Amino acid sequence: MSTQRQFSEDLWDKFESVVKKVDNGKIFTQQLSKFLSKQQQIESAYAKSLVKLCKDKSFAPEVEMGTLRDSFQCYREQLELIGALHEEFSNRLEKLVSLGIDGYLEESRKQRKALIANGEKCTKDLKTAESNESKAKQNYEKLKRKQEEANEDLSKQPPGAKEQKSRKTLESATKAADKADNEYRESVKCLQQNQQKFYHEEMPRILDDLQRFEVERIDKSKDWLMEVITQNELVPPAVIIHNENIKKGIDAIDRERDLQNYIIVTMSGAQKPPEAQYEPYQSGGVFAIVNSSSNSNLNISRKSGELSGSGNSIQNGASISSPQQIHHHNQPQYQNIDHQTPPQPNIIQQHQSSNSVGTNNVMTTPPPPQQQQPPTPQSTQLNNTPQPPISLSKNNDSNNNSVNNSSGSGGGAGGEIVRALYDYNATEENEISFKANALIKVVLRDESGWWQGMVIGESDRVGVFPSNFISDSSDSSKKRVDVAGRKCKVLYDYRTDCEGELNIKEGEILTIEYEDEGWFFGSNESNVSARFPSNYVQVI
Numbered sequence: 001m002s003t004q005r006q007f008s009e010d011l012w013d014k015f016e017s018v019v020k021k022v023d024n025g026k027i028f029t030q031q032l033s034k035f036l037s038k039q040q041q042i043e044s045a046y047a048k049s050l051v052k053l054c055k056d057k058s059f060a061p062e063v064e065m066g067t068l069r070d071s072f073q074c075y076r077e078q079l080e081l082i083g084a085l086h087e088e089f090s091n092r093l094e095k096l097v098s099l100g101i102d103g104y105l106e107e108s109r110k111q112r113k114a115l116i117a118n119g120e121k122c123t124k125d126l127k128t129a130e131s132n133e134s135k136a137k138q139n140y141e142k143l144k145r146k147q148e149e150a151n152e153d154l155s156k157q158p159p160g161a162k163e164q165k166s167r168k169t170l171e172s173a174t175k176a177a178d179k180a181d182n183e184y185r186e187s188v189k190c191l192q193q194n195q196q197k198f199y200h201e202e203m204p205r206i207l208d209d210l211q212r213f214e215v216e217r218i219d220k221s222k223d224w225l226m227e228v229i230t231q232n233e234l235v236p237p238a239v240i241i242h243n244e245n246i247k248k249g250i251d252a253i254d255r256e257r258d259l260q261n262y263i264i265v266t267m268s269g270a271q272k273p274p275e276a277q278y279e280p281y282q283s284g285g286v287f288a289i290v291n292s293s294s295n296s297n298l299n300i301s302r303k304s305g306e307l308s309g310s311g312n313s314i315q316n317g318a319s320i321s322s323p324q325q326i327h328h329h330n331q332p333q334y335q336n337i338d339h340q341t342p343p344q345p346n347i348i349q350q351h352q353s354s355n356s357v358g359t360n361n362v363m364t365t366p367p368p369p370q371q372q373q374p375p376t377p378q379s380t381q382l383n384n385t386p387q388p389p390i391s392l393s394k395n396n397d398s399n400n401n402s403v404n405n406s407s408g409s410g411g412g413a414g415g416e417i418v419r420a421l422y423d424y425n426a427t428e429e430n431e432i433s434f435k436a437n438a439l440i441k442v443v444l445r446d447e448s449g450w451w452q453g454m455v456i457g458e459s460d461r462v463g464v465f466p467s468n469f470i471s472d473s474s475d476s477s478k479k480r481v482d483v484a485g486r487k488c489k490v491l492y493d494y495r496t497d498c499e500g501e502l503n504i505k506e507g508e509i510l511t512i513e514y515e516d517e518g519w520f521f522g523s524n525e526s527n528v529s530a531r532f533p534s535n536y537v538q539v540i
Helices: 015-055 066-156 161-200 202-233 235-251 255-266 323-328 398-402 473-483
Strands: 287-289 390-392 417-420 439-444 450-455 463-466 487-490 509-516 519-523 529-533 537-539
Touching (some): 015 066, 161 202
Antiparallel strands (some): 487 509
């Protein structure tokens, strides 16, 4: 292994070059700080723009439905998390620049300045000593030559006045030469002392310190750059995870399912009208039609599971009665609805802790705080005063419009689709069973709390079920509009490990963006956005 070269041994005569090297190192470190600061600003601006884009409500997929909507919503949520990763990297980069690089420059400034000043003084002292020694030597040699000349002149003079004069000149020259000799000796001694400092003592220490200073600066620069790349390497794996979640959401797009769900939710369930038939005129003939959507002539018996009303039994939405039949049934008999109160649902928290895309959808039932149960509908009776059937005749066109607008005491559903909140197992033959999140098409509502309908996708069987086991979509739509942009106060603590859900604390004030199936989506005071159960907060 070759011997390591040192500033003190190999650059003893290049102090000015070493100083320039140290100054250039300072300039480089300042440029590195500025470069990383610019990178941090770019990262921060990118992260904020990405998060702002993902939170822009104008891009919310409200016009779409089903798995395509859920997939795009997942894409926006995961992209927002990627933006948060870049913001976190930006914050770490800012901390590295301010506390690391800029802090080092400030701390090392005085040390660097002191070392250079000491080196410059040591160099100046040596040069001064060398200059003094050179001048003293020149003066000593000059006066020694004069002494020799005076001595030679004295030897040539005959005894007498001239001899005496030459002798005095020689004595004066000898005295000056001796003084110059002493000064020269002192200058040499001073020069030797400065040479000892410069070549063997002080300057070697200064050069060694400057070398260690450069070693530290280069090592720190290496560590800073390695820290940047290490922090940067943390982003791609996390981005890959979020991209995998996005891919799962994209793979979950089911074209047929979306279209079929759209058809199920949109269809009225009505039968196509029969082919028109010619009916000859009958003298004095009056035709009457009973509107199936009117519940005034209908009665649901939970025990019997039958529909009853005036006239003939209702099939395919209506029946035509003759005038004689109408007169025979002017006082139809109605049974009271069973007074038995619908059962309370056993609330089971159906929220599952999972990071997969499939579980973070709108069909997840929010957990009830402190096992609160829905209110029990009050038992009521149908109105015992029936509405007469609507009579149609050629001379009364106004009655044609009243068929679709009439309503009974029970309230028509109009083919409305609702979603089950809890599992329900039928206890009577005329009831229907269903699971939580099942879609139910409501045929008839009743104030008693027992409604009539059929489970979509299972069978065409119509049966009775308790209304407090389902979510009324008409009510939830109204709430969704009313709460958008409002504030709410947290009533209970909610802690979750699920991605896309917000941890909330009692007393905390949140901002609501929209509501979806019992969940609010909004942000806390730290501007963290996610969903949280609506029954854990109170809108203020």
